[in-house]
Amino acid sequence: MSGKKIFAVIRREYIERVRTKAFWIGTALIPVFFMAYIGIQVATSHNAAGNRTVAVVDVSGRLYEPLARDLAERESRARAERGGKSVHWILAPRPVTGDLAATKEALRQEVLSKKIDGYLVLDPSLIEKDRIEYYSGNVSEYVAQNQLERAVNHVLLKERIEKRGLPADLSSELERHADLRPFKVTKAGATEEKGAALFTVLIFMIILYTTFLMYGMQNMKGVIDEKTNRIVEVIIASVRPTELMIGKIVGIGLVGLTQYLIWSLIAMNLTLPAIAGILTTPESGIPQIPISMILYFILFFVFGYFLYASIYTAIGAPFNTDQEAQQLSMVPMFFIVSVWAFFPSLMNNPNGGVAIFASLFPLTSPLAMFLRTSMGQPPGWQVALSIVLLIASTLLIAWVAGRVYRVGILMYGKKPTIPEIARWVRYRPGQAPQPAAREAS
Numbered sequence: 482m483s484g485k486k487i488f489a490v491i492r493r494e495y496i497e498r499v500r501t502k503a504f505w506i507g508t509a510l511i512p513v514f515f516m517a518y519i520g521i522q523v524a525t526s527h528n529a530a531g532n533r534t535v536a537v538v539d540v541s542g543r544l545y546e547p548l549a550r551d552l553a554e555r556e557s558r559a560r561a562e563r564g565g566k567s568v569h570w571i572l573a574p575r576p577v578t579g580d581l582a583a584t585k586e587a588l589r590q591e592v593l594s595k596k597i598d599g600y601l602v603l604d605p606s607l608i609e610k611d612r613i614e615y616y617s618g619n620v621s622e623y624v625a626q627n628q629l630e631r632a633v634n635h636v637l638l639k640e641r642i643e644k645r646g647l648p649a650d651l652s653s654e655l656e657r658h659a660d661l662r663p664f665k666v667t668k669a670g671a672t673e674e675k676g677a678a679l680f681t682v683l684i685f686m687i688i689l690y691t692t693f694l695m696y697g698m699q700n701m702k703g704v705i706d707e708k709t710n711r712i713v714e715v716i717i718a719s720v721r722p723t724e725l726m727i728g729k730i731v732g733i734g735l736v737g738l739t740q741y742l743i744w745s746l747i748a749m750n751l752t753l754p755a756i757a758g759i760l761t762t763p764e765s766g767i768p769q770i771p772i773s774m775i776l777y778f779i780l781f782f783v784f785g786y787f788l789y790a791s792i793y794t795a796i797g798a799p800f801n802t803d804q805e806a807q808q809l810s811m812v813p814m815f816f817i818v819s820v821w822a823f824f825p826s827l828m829n830n831p832n833g834g835v836a837i838f839a840s841l842f843p844l845t846s847p848l849a850m851f852l853r854t855s856m857g858q859p860p861g862w863q864v865a866l867s868i869v870l871l872i873a874s875t876l877l878i879a880w881v882a883g884r885v886y887r888v889g890i891l892m893y894g895k896k897p898t899i900p901e902i903a904r905w906v907r908y909r910p911g912q913a914p915q916p917a918a919r920e921a922s
Contacts, residue, residue: 487727538576
């Protein structure tokens with residue numbers, strides 16, 4: 482192979498894509514969309530605030546007044562601590578008219594007619610069974626419902642304490658709880674984790690995930706487009722297929738790195754401080770990214786990209802249209818997406834059997850092992866074995882992809898089958914091409 486020719490292909494692929502308006506528009510818009518997404522998340526989270534008009538059916542007649550006071554106190558504390566909006570409860574007592582079933586039916590009609598947001602039933606017979614019934618047109622308001630549940634339970638606790646002849650303020654003491662403060666133990670000492678580190682790891686995970694998926698598909702689409710336009714026939718006259726494949730993979734990879742470099746500069750100056758201010762406490766500040774995390778990210782980024790880029794390039798070579806390659810392209814996509822299925826095991830038991838398998842299996846290891854190295858300290862031999870297996874798999878798949886690419890890049894006509902593509906791996910120059918696809922004249 483000629484390094485000069487590979488460099489020429491890399492230069493062509495890189496400049497051709499970087500010069501397009503789509504590249505710069507996408508590079509500019511994605512940070513804007515990301516910040517807008519975070520802003521929408523924060524803004525919509527405030528929907529838990531606002532007024533909630535709730536009718537209270539207090540069968541015993543003892544709980545309504547304490548509940549109204551408790552909710553008012555919680556609202557005042559929330560506003561003072563957070564300095565922002567909180568749920569404002571508008572409670573309205575409703576007596577039992579006729580029987581309880583008839584009262585609930587009348588209140589149900591009020592909810593349907595939007596006169597009230599919901600109604601709470603405090604029935605002693607149900608409370609004895611540790612049940613509280615709340616009816617609403619929207620049962621997904623978890624923040625508001627959790628606040629209401631806490632208030633009702635506090636009132637019930639206070640009532641039980643008073644029945645025992647104990648001080649009424651004992652309920653507040655009993656409800657106090659200690660916050661668990663996790664500290665990550667490292668060779669340099671112990672640092673407190675306040676959520677910012679996990680957020681940083683998830684950002685890096687999303688970058689790896691989108692890189693393998695998006696730029697892998699770009700490699701496949703680029704090969705198919707060149708076949709469709711017959712440009713590849715001109716290029717192959719001066720460049721070997723393997724040289725073209727390597728140059729295409731590296732060139733598109735550099736385009737991705739250029740985009741990430743621009744996004745990193747934006748993130749360090751604008752996005753990351755803004756997100757840290759929104760999602761973390763004043764004490765946690767901007768997430769501190771360890772050097773080891775950055776090194777592992779670069780390592781798994783490079784090898785993971787070459788692994789999946791080779792697969793997608795080999796998939797694109799035998800086919801003439803995106804539709805023909807679409808079904809086969811779902812295979813690598815499945816392995817990329819499958820890492821999220823292992824995510825709970827990786828987070829909760831990073832040294833368990835499932836986590837070890839996912840971090841050693843080459844098609845999932847770029848994401849799984851990066852997560853393990855970022856959130857904990859897996860054994861050194863597992864990290865080394867994962868890297869060795871990933872390198873060996875990348876070289877093997879690149880070799881197979883090169884053999885498929887050199888045959889498939891000039892094959893047109895009938896869509897080849899999987900067994901025919903497998904036979905291309907054993908094809909040697911000078912042999913007759915596959916009869917299932919006719920070579921372009």
